[in-house]
Amino acid sequence: GAVVSQHPSRVICKSGTSVKIECRSLDFQATTMFWYRQFPKQSLMLMATSNEGSKATYEQGVEKDKFLINHASLTLSTLTVTSAHPEDSSFYICSAPTSLNAYEQYFGPGTRLTVT
């Protein structure tokens, strides 16, 4: 199957700083990528849809100025958590459908963010 990488796998940052998380499709092109967040004992919740060459679309309740998304190329989307606070500590994971089959989405391994 298709491979999606995510970097970093773990990051600890201080409150008020910004953190960038990268999501790459390694062997296919992805015009769309999805960013999810998972809090403990909860399900993966969609935060935003990243669109190559245009603005991301955000789910209700997700602050677009806080979670900046850039889909710079057909293989890379980045999520920047700006002015991070402890309540932003969570598990962030991305996925991408392949152009061959929009049903199937391939996930990265996720990034554990801890804000101190």
Next chain:
Amino acid sequence: ILNVEQSPQSLHVQEGDSTNFTCSFPSSNFYALHWYRWETAKSPEALFVMTLNGDEKKKGRISATLNTKEGYSYLYIKGSQPEDSATYLCALMNFGNEKLTFGTGTRLTIIP
């Protein structure tokens, strides 16, 4: 807000035994139901994408069924092995977009 529910939340099964768990979802506007297997520190791995009512899919010892009219899917594992230990997620895709709404998962532990 779509409500996708999975039960049980966790399950311990003796090696060699068979097991199953459930995903329930709102049946209106249904497009597809996904099952993923998620091992710790790895990417969720796609198991099945199911679209048709009455669909049954199989991959080795794992199979799944789908009832779109009543809004549920079952995942079955036959002859559990230690490598089956993982969290199994289901996710609903509604008609008109590629967004996935996930359940909270069933955490399966196989006891050797």
